[in-house]
Amino acid sequence: MNYINHNIITIVTFLPLAGGLLLLFFPRRDRDIRWFALGVSLVTLLASLHLAWHFDHAVAGFQFEQNLPWISHPVIRYHLAMDGISLWLVVLTTFLTPLCVLISWRSIHERVKEFFILMLLLETAMIGVFVALDLFLFYFFWEATLIPMALIIGIWGHGRRIYAAVKFFLYTMIGSAFMLAAIIWLYANTGSFDFVVIRHAIQTSQVPDFDSAAKWLFLSFFLAFAVKVPLFPLHTWLPDAHVEAPTAGSVLLAGVMLKMGTYGLLRFNLGLFPDESQRNAPWIIVLALISIISGALVAMVQPNVKRLVAYTSVSHLGFVVLGIFSFNQIGVDGAVYQMLSHGVSTGALFMLLGMIYDRRHTYEISDYGGLATPMPVYATFFAFIMLSSIGLPLLNGFIGEFLVLSGAFQARQVYGIVAATGVIWSACYLLWMYQRLFYGPVTNPANKNLTDLDARERVSMWPLAIAALVMGVAPNLWLHFIDPSVAYALTQFSNGLRACAPASVHFAQALMQVSGR
Amino acid sequence: MIPTVDYIRILPEIVLSIFGMVAMMVDPLIRSHDSKKPLGIIALLGVLAGLAATAIQSRYYGDAFFNTVRVDAFSIFFHFVVLLITLVVLLSSFDYLEVQRIKAGEYYALMLFAAVGMMLMSSAIELVLIFIALEISSISTYVLAGFRRQAAESAESSLKYFLLGSFATAFFLYGVAMVFGATGTTNVYRIAQLLNTPHSVVVYLAVALMFVGLGFKIASAPFHVWTPDVYEGAPAPVVGFMSTGPKAAAFAVLLRVLFATGAPGWFWLVWVSAVLSMTIGNLCALVQDNVKRLLAYSSIAHAGYLLVAFAAAETTGISAAIFYAASYAAMNVGAFAIVAHLAGKGERYVSLEDYAGLGRRSPLLAATLTIFLISLIGIPITGGFFAKFYVFSAALQSNLVGLTIIGVVNSAIAAYYYLRVIVYMYMRDERVEAPVASVPAGLGAAIAISLIATIYLGVMPNQVLAGAIRAAQDLIK
Numbered sequence A: 001m002n003y004i005n006h007n008i009i010t011i012v013t014f015l016p017l018a019g020g021l022l023l024l025f026f027p028r029r030d031r032d033i034r035w036f037a038l039g040v041s042l043v044t045l046l047a048s049l050h051l052a053w054h055f056d057h058a059v060a061g062f063q064f065e066q067n068l069p070w071i072s073h074p075v076i077r078y079h080l081a082m083d084g085i086s087l088w089l090v091v092l093t094t095f096l097t098p099l100c101v102l103i104s105w106r107s108i109h110e111r112v113k114e115f116f117i118l119m120l121l122l123e124t125a126m127i128g129v130f131v132a133l134d135l136f137l138f139y140f141f142w143e144a145t146l147i148p149m150a151l152i153i154g155i156w157g158h159g160r161r162i163y164a165a166v167k168f169f170l171y172t173m174i175g176s177a178f179m180l181a182a183i184i185w186l187y188a189n190t191g192s193f194d195f196v197v198i199r200h201a202i203q204t205s206q207v208p209d210f211d212s213a214a215k216w217l218f219l220s221f222f223l224a225f226a227v228k229v230p231l232f233p234l235h236t237w238l239p240d241a242h243v244e245a246p247t248a249g250s251v252l253l254a255g256v257m258l259k260m261g262t263y264g265l266l267r268f269n270l271g272l273f274p275d276e277s278q279r280n281a282p283w284i285i286v287l288a289l290i291s292i293i294s295g296a297l298v299a300m301v302q303p304n305v306k307r308l309v310a311y312t313s314v315s316h317l318g319f320v321v322l323g324i325f326s327f328n329q330i331g332v333d334g335a336v337y338q339m340l341s342h343g344v345s346t347g348a349l350f351m352l353l354g355m356i357y358d359r360r361h362t363y364e365i366s367d368y369g370g371l372a373t374p375m376p377v378y379a380t381f382f383a384f385i386m387l388s389s390i391g392l393p394l395l396n397g398f399i400g401e402f403l404v405l406s407g408a409f410q411a412r413q414v415y416g417i418v419a420a421t422g423v424i425w426s427a428c429y430l431l432w433m434y435q436r437l438f439y440g441p442v443t444n445p446a447n448k449n450l451t452d453l454d455a456r457e458r459v460s461m462w463p464l465a466i467a468a469l470v471m472g473v474a475p476n477l478w479l480h481f482i483d484p485s486v487a488y489a490l491t492q493f494s495n496g497l498r499a500c501a502p503a504s505v506h507f508a509q510a511l512m513q514v515s516g517r
Numbered sequence B: 001m002i003p004t005v006d007y008i009r010i011l012p013e014i015v016l017s018i019f020g021m022v023a024m025m026v027d028p029l030i031r032s033h034d035s036k037k038p039l040g041i042i043a044l045l046g047v048l049a050g051l052a053a054t055a056i057q058s059r060y061y062g063d064a065f066f067n068t069v070r071v072d073a074f075s076i077f078f079h080f081v082v083l084l085i086t087l088v089v090l091l092s093s094f095d096y097l098e099v100q101r102i103k104a105g106e107y108y109a110l111m112l113f114a115a116v117g118m119m120l121m122s123s124a125i126e127l128v129l130i131f132i133a134l135e136i137s138s139i140s141t142y143v144l145a146g147f148r149r150q151a152a153e154s155a156e157s158s159l160k161y162f163l164l165g166s167f168a169t170a171f172f173l174y175g176v177a178m179v180f181g182a183t184g185t186t187n188v189y190r191i192a193q194l195l196n197t198p199h200s201v202v203v204y205l206a207v208a209l210m211f212v213g214l215g216f217k218i219a220s221a222p223f224h225v226w227t228p229d230v231y232e233g234a235p236a237p238v239v240g241f242m243s244t245g246p247k248a249a250a251f252a253v254l255l256r257v258l259f260a261t262g263a264p265g266w267f268w269l270v271w272v273s274a275v276l277s278m279t280i281g282n283l284c285a286l287v288q289d290n291v292k293r294l295l296a297y298s299s300i301a302h303a304g305y306l307l308v309a310f311a312a313a314e315t316t317g318i319s320a321a322i323f324y325a326a327s328y329a330a331m332n333v334g335a336f337a338i339v340a341h342l343a344g345k346g347e348r349y350v351s352l353e354d355y356a357g358l359g360r361r362s363p364l365l366a367a368t369l370t371i372f373l374i375s376l377i378g379i380p381i382t383g384g385f386f387a388k389f390y391v392f393s394a395a396l397q398s399n400l401v402g403l404t405i406i407g408v409v410n411s412a413i414a415a416y417y418y419l420r421v422i423v424y425m426y427m428r429d430e431r432v433e434a435p436v437a438s439v440p441a442g443l444g445a446a447i448a449i450s451l452i453a454t455i456y457l458g459v460m461p462n463q464v465l466a467g468a469i470r471a472a473q474d475l476i477k
Helices: A002-024 A030-054 A086-109 A112-131 A135-144 A146-156 A160-188 A195-203 A210-228 A237-244 A245-271 A274-300 A305-323 A329-362 A376-390 A397-411 A413-436 A455-473 A476-492 A499-515 B004-008 B009-028 B037-057 B073-100 B106-123 B127-145 B151-185 B188-194 B199-216 B227-231 B234-242 B246-258 B269-287 B290-310 B316-345 B362-376 B383-397 B400-426 B440-460 B462-476
Strands: A063-071 A078-081 B062-064 B068-070
Touching: A002 A030, A002 A063, A002 A078, A002 A086, A002 A112, A002 A160, A002 B290, A030 A112, A063 A397, A063 B009, A063 B062, A078 A086, A078 A135, A078 B188, A078 B440, A086 A112, A086 A245, A086 A329, A086 A476, A086 B227, A112 A135, A112 A146, A112 A245, A112 B362, A135 A146, A135 A160, A135 A195, A135 A245, A135 A455, A135 B383, A146 A160, A146 A245, A146 B106, A160 A195, A160 A210, A160 A237, A160 A245, A160 B290, A160 B383, A160 B400, A195 A245, A195 B199, A210 A245, A210 A274, A210 A413, A210 B440, A237 A245, A237 A305, A237 B037, A237 B383, A245 A274, A245 B383, A274 A305, A274 A413, A305 A329, A329 A376, A329 A397, A329 A476, A376 A413, A376 A455, A413 B246, A455 A476, A476 B383, B004 B009, B004 B062, B009 B037, B009 B106, B037 B106, B062 B227, B068 B106, B073 B106, B073 B151, B073 B188, B073 B234, B073 B246, B073 B316, B073 B440, B073 B462, B106 B127, B106 B246, B127 B151, B127 B234, B151 B188, B151 B199, B188 B462, B199 B246, B199 B400, B227 B290, B234 B246, B234 B290, B234 B316, B246 B290, B246 B316, B290 B316, B290 B383, B290 B400, B316 B362, B362 B383, B362 B400, B362 B440, B383 B400, B383 B440
Parallel strands: none
Antiparallel strands: A063 A078, B062 B068
């Protein structure tokens, strides 16, 4: 037991990989493979809940730390740890993966073994991204997410899958190539890849030539993460990748992989380059605002419902970036919360779209209409999740957006005002979409006899619906993990913003009382 | 009287030469219609004996034969690399020769002789001996390139390689002559002592000429034009051999010549050649439809990355270059083993179109090739990633920011064409099904060795890297 406690973070990270490797030797009996993949992902979920359970939320720093030498020259260490920010992103990953296995149960019927192997590999890589504290290790996992995802899109995707897979791959690859250069520069000038060591060296100005290089380093990291988020104007890979990906691919892409970008911004851009972050914040916030508005407007006119949801991600992730670059407690808290809640609600939306796609094999809105009549349970789930995505109070989306907007108002009023219109837009496009899909008479005879959700599909939806509700009424369950870590991450931003931290805590508390605690 | 220990210092070369000669002598004893596999077994035993000899040799560091040969960490490292490459290529050749109906025992002997030349290149510290070693390995590979006798392009490949290769070695020899003229010696370490004085034009010219000669062997731009044609025509296992073995050995020589002598004026030569190789290699590879040609251009690009490490220089750069040579050998030799197998009789199936749907027809081969390609792109858990990483970090440590950025952009571009192969294998459906024979044991072993080496270098690079660092330190001592 002691052994497990010491290595729990490694276990959580590499359990899926081990499962994937075991799966290699399985005979091609698809049923067994599915059950095994589900089993592995559930065990991983349990193990990650162990992390959450034993996490000391009073401590702001890193926990469950493992720091072992890996490669002696250059000095690369196997350094894993998590704080309140990464903890829940890990749990989000392990939470969504079993659901992805469930949602792929029937829809993936070709090369089943390969699919689940890749999904488990992907899970390890994604968890690794959130827990790696050695920059080299981080890059290692970051790149390792690429191949499985590109293959999942390219092999099991829809019509233009190859185009989408290659586009996804190249965008990310080119973005991260610059990050690699920046990481190597940091190593060359600090002699370490360790995030904590490098941050300390930068804070105490022990890095030679840092002042002249900081701008380029910041931009290199920013480019890699902005592609992933994706921030306007680097977002064009996202709709293609989402529309062509199989459902599980979309869920993991939107649910987790986009957060790798925002997590990277928060952890590395803000953590390592606080001054540059503040200097560049204005134009980044403008990009975030453009993302919010343009993502919403473009979503509104999409004839393809999956593409519509994909654009909502651009809009919602714009909120996250806005929150992060407002540099105040409440804004960053909100950004982290929004990451989690976007993972839940957009993941659920993509799963719902996958369910209808399994039945009708189309994403065109015009092919549907009046679905509420043949599929009442489906319509109910859809309405619930859609409302959570819009940001209805008492559901998860509201908390994140509210906190981010409050943070933005604190930072500068105009940011908040512009961003707040995004909330209106999101209501517009989602409600309008819902109306076109579900209300009215059934116009297309093919939709008349659709079967409602079966047990497996309901089982895969309930956890998300419950999570959306709990996250909406009891945000403190998460916020008290996130709060200290965010406060710690923001200690470097000293120009008066820290002074308003207590106020924001009050504010957050007031909000929580309003929203049900 | 030559002391016995001198013979130990060239023991691997002796062992391989003997086995090569035995193979040639046994050849006539086998009836012309029978399989020549026993010769392959002899060659294989020779390589294993050579590995053992190298292990023995590693306890006898020092100079031999009147300071013409030096055994140090550097030479030992390259001996192992060359021998392992030969081992894998031999294993993958067994079946290939059967399928292509090439019944020639010399094949195996020549391969051993080529290996002898390459090993000697890494341990020779005398420019004339280096030249002789270079010729031993080159002449063997010229012949090997022409082994698909029925195919016109193989003859073209051999002839082209021979003509241009001789031309290039002449440059090298010319450079050697000039060094001799300037210093009065051809011993690398003597030269190092004598070059401390202000350099005359002759020395710069000599460095440039030798660089031209070796640049040809490593297929770096602008001396790369022969590569695609030669690689396309030569038998696939031989291409796997040519693109790794002679290349590694030529890099070893280049390292000795440039760094051990403390030669001046190479920096911009290397810089320009690195940039050209990376850029030309990658851009040309983008439009290739023949897998062998694609890998030929990729090999040019990789020579470029290696030269980046050269430009970075000193211990870090040199050890990065050595490590790169080793991991490039692992992944490329593996990739070519698979390409050779898939090519089928008469090497008919070498276009990208033939790889369509491979992921369905032969999932294991496709997955393995994918790993080699991922390594060539430079994505984590593979040796290719670490190698590239070391190279660029060495370059940045030497403040070569411009070169690093060019390299990084290039490796991002390169991802596209490797990815194309993966896309074909997994995401395209075949139009005409190219048959895939089951994998014979020898090839299986060859692929397994290179796969294990590729992943080992990517996950546990410690040991090999330590070896590379020791080698680098020995080189510039």
